[in-house]
Amino acid sequence: MQRIVIFGKGGIGKSTFATNFSASLAATGRHILHVGCDPKHDSTVALLNGRMIDAVVDTVGRLEGLTPADIVSRSHLGIDCVEAGGPSAGVGCGGRGISRMFEIFQAAKLLEPGRYDVAVYDVLGDVVCGGFAAPLRKGIGEKVVIVASEELMSLYAANNIARAVVHYSPNGISLAGIVFNLKDATADRAMLERFAARVGTQVIGYVERDPLVREAEFRGKTVVELAPGSGIAQTYRDLAEKVLAIEASQCALPTPCDEETFYRVARAKFTEPPGGFRVADGAARANADRSATAIDAAGTPLASGFEDELAAGKRAVWLGLVSAADAVARLKSAFPSLTGSLAPRDLDS
Numbered sequence: 001m002q003r004i005v006i007f008g009k010g011g012i013g014k015s016t017f018a019t020n021f022s023a024s025l026a027a028t029g030r031h032i033l034h035v036g037c038d039p040k041h042d043s044t045v046a047l048l049n050g051r052m053i054d055a056v057v058d059t060v061g062r063l064e065g066l067t068p069a070d071i072v073s074r075s076h077l078g079i080d081c082v083e084a085g086g087p088s089a090g091v092g093c094g095g096r097g098i099s100r101m102f103e104i105f106q107a108a109k110l111l112e113p114g115r116y117d118v119a120v121y122d123v124l125g126d127v128v129c130g131g132f133a134a135p136l137r138k139g140i141g142e143k144v145v146i147v148a149s150e151e152l153m154s155l156y157a158a159n160n161i162a163r164a165v166v167h168y169s170p171n172g173i174s175l176a177g178i179v180f181n182l183k184d185a186t187a188d189r190a191m192l193e194r195f196a197a198r199v200g201t202q203v204i205g206y207v208e209r210d211p212l213v214r215e216a217e218f219r220g221k222t223v224v225e226l227a228p229g230s231g232i233a234q235t236y237r238d239l240a241e242k243v244l245a246i247e248a249s250q251c252a253l254p255t256p257c258d259e260e261t262f263y264r265v266a267r268a269k270f271t272e273p274p275g276g277f278r279v280a281d282g283a284a285r286a287n288a289d290r291s292a293t294a295i296d297a298a299g300t301p302l303a304s305g306f307e308d309e310l311a312a313g314k315r316a317v318w319l320g321l322v323s324a325a326d327a328v329a330r331l332k333s334a335f336p337s338l339t340g341s342l343a344p345r346d347l348d349s
Helices: 014-026 094-108 130-136 152-171 189-199 211-218 231-245 259-267 306-319 324-334 344-348
Strands: 002-008 032-037 080-083 118-124 143-148 174-181 203-207
Touching: 002 014, 002 130, 002 152, 014 032, 014 118, 014 143, 014 174, 014 231, 032 094, 130 152, 143 152, 152 174, 152 189, 152 259, 174 189, 174 231, 189 203, 203 231, 211 231, 306 324, 306 344, 324 344
Parallel strands: 002 118, 002 143, 032 080, 032 118, 143 174, 174 203
Antiparallel strands: none
């Protein structure tokens, strides 16, 4: 079973992408579990013809004797839908609702091998709460897909999500890439490619604004159902297959920025600094060769940004966000000409 976690800033189109993703896969005969991980418990509305379902944390009072049938709602597309739910606005911890939901899943043996082909988790990604990262725990999530736009705060959230992936990478979590849900058809895609490269991932694809999406939402449907022959429906289908084809084991560890670095490079629209990184062959990969092009007073080669990245790596190790070995591997990949003798002990100091 593939376990896909779709993260994004609130209001960015994450749930729209997630539901069309699930609907696209269900249409091919795959067995899908779609899990909404938001206190609003509205991720599955478009899969259930506009019907909201009760959250499992509100309906399940006991764990003994639970079965999958007790907690899922089957859509007309054959998708098993679950909403985590959570407290009302301003009351309690939303992340706790997600954690409780997985306790219920375990009791009901919902995630047993062979039950589903794909489990899709739709998760709010701009809340600083460990509970919302529950799908990144071992055995639950596998591949993270970030949904973002060309807006600065969306990119900020995407960078933070990449930081969470680094933190949970020992659990087998990988970042598959970013889907950009464009607000403006004239958005600078080259800038977005540069951002993806800086974060150390790829652009999976783009979704352009289409009035059919809005119309489908008002009707409580996915666009792949409402207008299956449309171009936007085909975009969703293509992206769904592309995400499934990405091998989690082949995804590079992300290289997100700290906050200060993010705003510094964002001001320059993530353009290549002198002597800094370049994206080889146009691929948006942060592990592309970042060759040194300058020397210091002693004739030692330097790469713009290397010292900042080294310092960030040491801090990440100190905070426990990444192992020293992983940090060294990232630096060697990014700055091959400068890191020949770099060892994990150098980042532990």
